Amino acid sequence: xxxxxxFDVNAFANIGQxxxxxxxxxxxxxxxxPTIKVLTSDMALAAGLDRFxxxxxxxxxxxxxxxxxxxxxxxxxxxxxxxxxxxxxxAFISMRCFEMVRQYLGYMRNNxxxxxxxxxxxxxxFGNTHYATEDLSLMRGIPGMIVLSPADAGEAVKAFEAALxxxxxxxxxxxxxxxxxxxxxxxxxxxxxxxxxxxxxxxxTIFATGSMVHQVxxxxxxxxxxxxxxxxxxxxxxxxxxxxxxxxxxxxxLFVSVEEHNLIGGLGSSISEYITEFTHFPPLLKLGVKDVFxxxxxxxxxxxxxxxxxxxxxxxxxIKYKL
Amino acid sequence: xxxxxxxxxxxxxxxxxLRLRIVELTYLSKKNGAHIGGxxxxxxxxxxxYHSIILNRPNGLEERDRVILSKGHAxxxxxxxxxxxxxxxxxxxxxFEDNGSQFLAHAKRDIMKGLEFSGGSLGLGISYAVGxxxxxxxxGLNNQIFVLLGDGECDExxxxxxxxxxxxxxxxxxxxxxxYNHLQSDGPTEEVMNLESxxxxxxxxxxxxxxxxxxxIKDLMVAFNERSEFKPNAIIAxxxxxxxxxxxxxxxxxxxxxxxxxxxxRAIEELNNWNCTDGE
Numbered sequence: 001x002x003x004x005x006x007f008d009v010n011a012f013a014n015i016g017q018x019x020x021x022x023x024x025x026x027x028x029x030x031x032x033x034p035t036i037k038v039l040t041s042d043m044a045l046a047a048g049l050d051r052f053x054x055x056x057x058x059x060x061x062x063x064x065x066x067x068x069x070x071x072x073x074x075x076x077x078x079x080x081x082x083x084x085x086x087x088x089x090x091a092f093i094s095m096r097c098f099e100m101v102r103q104y105l106g107y108m109r110n111n112x113x114x115x116x117x118x119x120x121x122x123x124x125x126f127g128n129t130h131y132a133t134e135d136l137s138l139m140r141g142i143p144g145m146i147v148l149s150p151a152d153a154g155e156a157v158k159a160f161e162a163a164l165x166x167x168x169x170x171x172x173x174x175x176x177x178x179x180x181x182x183x184x185x186x187x188x189x190x191x192x193x194x195x196x197x198x199x200x201x202x203x204x205t206i207f208a209t210g211s212m213v214h215q216v217x218x219x220x221x222x223x224x225x226x227x228x229x230x231x232x233x234x235x236x237x238x239x240x241x242x243x244x245x246x247x248x249x250x251x252x253x254l255f256v257s258v259e260e261h262n263l264i265g266g267l268g269s270s271i272s273e274y275i276t277e278f279t280h281f282p283p284l285l286k287l288g289v290k291d292v293f294x295x296x297x298x299x300x301x302x303x304x305x306x307x308x309x310x311x312x313x314x315x316x317x318x319i320k321y322k323l
Numbered sequence: 324x325x326x327x328x329x330x331x332x333x334x335x336x337x338x339x340x341l342r343l344r345i346v347e348l349t350y351l352s353k354k355n356g357a358h359i360g361g362x363x364x365x366x367x368x369x370x371x372x373y374h375s376i377i378l379n380r381p382n383g384l385e386e387r388d389r390v391i392l393s394k395g396h397a398x399x400x401x402x403x404x405x406x407x408x409x410x411x412x413x414x415x416x417x418x419f420e421d422n423g424s425q426f427l428a429h430a431k432r433d434i435m436k437g438l439e440f441s442g443g444s445l446g447l448g449i450s451y452a453v454g455x456x457x458x459x460x461x462x463g464l465n466n467q468i469f470v471l472l473g474d475g476e477c478d479e480x481x482x483x484x485x486x487x488x489x490x491x492x493x494x495x496x497x498x499x500x501x502x503y504n505h506l507q508s509d510g511p512t513e514e515v516m517n518l519e520s521x522x523x524x525x526x527x528x529x530x531x532x533x534x535x536x537x538x539x540i541k542d543l544m545v546a547f548n549e550r551s552e553f554k555p556n557a558i559i560a561x562x563x564x565x566x567x568x569x570x571x572x573x574x575x576x577x578x579x580x581x582x583x584x585x586x587x588x589r590a591i592e593e594l595n596n597w598n599c600t601d602g603e
Contacts, residue, residue, distance in 0.1 A: 061457070064491070069450045069484035076454015080462065099444060100481075104451060108432055108441050 007187040012153035016178035018117050019048035020153040021160045022087070026052050030059070033083050033164055039063060040087040041070045047087045047117055067097040074112045075104035083111075083164065089123075090116025090173060094135035105169035106142040113163045114139075114171045120211055120260035122175060127296040132173075133289045136209075137265020139171040140239040146170040146192060147239040149267075151213035152183040155236055158190035166192065173238075175260055176211035177299060183214045183234065195242040201229030204317060205249040205282075208258040209235045209267045215303075216258050218310040219317070226318060241270050246281070254321050255284040258313060260306075263288045285320045287313060327544075330375070334540045337407055338370045339597055342567045344403045346590045349582055352420040356581035358428060360571060362400030364504040364537070364562040365471060369404040371543040372469060372500075379408065381466075384434065388466050389459075391452040394473030394502060395442020396579075398430040410437040428579075446479030448472075449499065453485045456497040470499045475507030478516045483528070489555045490529030498547075498556040499530070502537065504564035506575045521559055530557040537562035568593055 012020040022038075026049075030036060036056075042065045044053055053060045063070050067088050074084040086093065093116050094101070104110050116135055123130035140147045146168050150156040156174060163170040188196065198213070199220045208216035213234045220230045231252065233245055249255070255275070257268035268286030275281035289306050296302075303309050307316060342363060349357040373379070377388035392401050402419065405411045411426075418424040425431065429443030439455075440448050449470050456468040476482060489497050501521065509515050518524075525532040531551035535542040537560025550556040564578070565571030568590045571580075582590065 058461075061492075063484075063488055066484040066488070068446075068481045069453070069488055072447060072450025072481065072485065073454035073457060073488060076451040076456070077458045077461075078454075079451070080455060080458030082458055082461075100447065100450070103441065103444055103447055 007154065009154055009182060009185060009187075012157060013182060014179055015048075015153060016180070017150060017153050017156035017174040017176065018115070019178070020157050021115065023048040023051055025157040025160055027055065029161065029164060030056060035082045036085065037061065037074075037077050037082045038085045038087065039070055039074045039077075041065055041067045041092070043088050043117060047115070049087065067092045068100050071097045071100035071104055071112070075108065075110040078110040078112050079108075085113045085115060087115045087117065089130060090119035090132035090135050091130050094132060094138050094171070098138055101139070102142050106144050109144060109169070111167060111169050113160075114169070116171065116173050119173045120175045121294060121302045122177065122299065124299055124302065125296060128293045131294070133260070133262045134265065135171070135173055136238050136259070136261050136267065137269070140270065141265070144168060145239060146237070147173070148192065148236060149173040149175070149210040149238050150236050151210060151234045152176070152180060154182065154184050155190065155234075159236060162190060162192050173210060180211065181214045183217065190236070193237045193240045193242055195236065195245045196234040197231060197245070198234055199230065199232040201231040202252055203229045204254045204256060204321060205231040205233065205252050206256040206258060207233045207235050207267060207271060209238060211260050212258040212308065215308065215310050215313065219313045222310060222314045223317065228321065235267055238267060238270055241274060243274055246271060246274055250281050253282055254317070255282050256317055257284060257286050257288070258308065259288040260308065261288050263290055283320070285317065287316060331540050331544070334370050334374055337374060338366050338540070339567075339594060341366050341370060341400070341403045341407060343591065343594050344406070345399055346568065346582070346587065346594065348399060348403070348416070348419045349580075350587040351417070352581065354581055355420045356579050357399050357420065358396040358579050359399070360506070360564040360574070360577040360579075361394060361397045361473065361502065361504065363566045363568065363571065364564045365394070365397045365400050365502045366566065367538050367540055367543055368471060368500055368502060368560050369400055370407070371540055371547065373404045373408050375544060376547045377467065377469065379410075379437070386464055386466055388469065389439050389452075389455055390437070390469045390471070391440045391448045391455065392430060392442050392471050393448025393452070394445070394471055394476050395429045395448065397471070397473070397502070398428060398442060401430060401438070402426055405437040445473065445476040446481035450481050450485040453489050453492070453494065453497070456489065456494045457492055460494065460496055466496065468497050470497070472499055472501045474501055474503045474505065474512050474518060474521070475515070477501065477518055477521070486525070486528045486530070494555045495552055498550060498558065499525075500558045500560055502562055503559050504562045506564040506573065506578065508575065508578055510575055525557040525559070530555050532557040532559065534559040534561065538566055567597065
């Protein structure tokens with residue numbers, strides 16, 4: 001018998017979040033979930049679904065470049081008892097078919113797992129048409145949706161496997177390049193709605209999600225050099241928000257949120273929605289895309305432009321911290 | 324042997340009863356009003372489907388034929404049709420458009436009552452129905468999926484994504500009926516957004532397409548029975564918006580409306596007269 005908690009970090013190194021889910025984990029789960037149907041809008045190759053498509057041709061549908069219909073067909077299949085996973089670029093699966101997601105998955109409660117590929121500004125030189133810096137905002141605005149934003153490939157697999165067990169529609173936001181540093185170097189626990197503390201500290205609490213988590217681990221080290229002890233939290237679940245971690249961390253001088261997402265409606269907004277109901281929380285410094293369409297370019301160029309490199313994050317925290 | 328003449332007469336009678344009930348519930352909804360025009364135009368299609376074509380509960384729920392109302396604003400017509408086959412009770416439907424009632428202007432999914440889909444946003448029913456048809460085919464069910472589409476609804480791009488998809492997956496268990504009443508909110512479909520040739524469009528999308536008089540039970544029965552087993556099917560039902568009530572017929576203002584006491588009396592009178600004159 002294979003141990004259910006078996007987890008090989010190396011299996012996912014350098015293949016990225018999407019390939020880890022669709023090239024590895026999905027096949028491992030076919031026996032457990034024989035009614036799985038994977039649907040895509042012409043994104044099988046990009047998602048790393050080729051092997052699955054070959055091995056399970058009857059569990060795979062390509063609906064062509066038609067995201068609205070992708071969600072409709074997936075919902076129809078889900079209503080008949082199939083476990084459906086719909087895959088497309090994050091920009092299109094969250095925005096082009098937003099109303100379909102709201103109606104079919106939210107209102108009608110058809111439990112489809114949506115996987116948004118290449119979120120944030122990972123599609124670099126494709127430009128803003130292909131960036132998704134509003135997807136968290138949109139998806140979490142739908143009643144009943146669960147919204148996940150994993151930090152690395154291993155966590156993406158854990159998020160996917162947790163989503164398979166849920167009796168609810170789920171959006172999984174995939175971020176970070178294929179060679180993004182691994183955050184979790186050994187097996188760890190993953191529970192939807194329960195954040196993971198990566199580093200302890202009493203002065204500042206930094207909440208990060210997705211691609212920004214590994215950046216922020218580095219921020220913790222850099223702040224130490226300034227004599228500031230930072231607690232670093234991986235908020236892999238944007239909805240439902242983990243309010244326990246907010247309550248448990250409130251005795252520090254500053255909260256910071258970091259996300260590769262517009263400052264409107266994402267992680268920072270989620271945190272502020274909760275803490276502003278009370279009087280005893282520290283101020284929240286929200287770092288992310290400042291309600292602009294960035295100037296396209298390479299990934300590092302985009303990070304720098306949006307002040308999301310570890311050094312820039314440290315600078316911004318120091319200014320706010322010393323006020 | 325089924326006596327077709329008798330059967331057609333019977334369905335015509337049921338159609339008239341459905342119209343009376345649609346008018347009654349619209350009147351009872353008072354100022355809220357109802358989508359009466361498009362409900363009246365789809366009456367014969369609904370009656371033919373529910374009373375002659377579909378198998379509602381053949382061997383339990385799983386094998387049932389599924390009717391998906393994509394033109395969700397005809398929910399009132401659908402409720403009345405489901406009441407006529409006993410899936411919705413009169414007491415329940417009498418709450419139409421009351422505060423907190425299950426029976427709103429747009430249906431909410433409730434499979435036990437025959438409501439397969441939460442309609443309202445146009446174009447969404449047909450795409451969902453493609454998924455349902457794909458699932459039924461996959462499960463090896465020997466059932467049929469029917470989708471009632473509005474003509475104005477065909478302006479939606481999603482309709483055409485879904486049609487392309489139904490053909491691509493060779494959904495021979497899939498039939499689309501277009502309630503072609505030639506009117507949408509802002510006026511005649513020909514003026515707002517020209518659909519012609521709808522027949523050619525459906526054919527080009529790989530559907531076996533038949534065009535019929537959508538108020539002729541006989542024509543509808545023939546069309547349903549002549550469906551292809553090798554292709555998805557489309558039936559373009561030429562209808563009149565507001566059919567059966569003279570002052571509503573072909574009037575776009577009756578897409579959604581409420582009835583005054585006088586209008587109600589006149590409508591009921593007209594429908595009752597239809598009943599008498601048909602008795603010869």
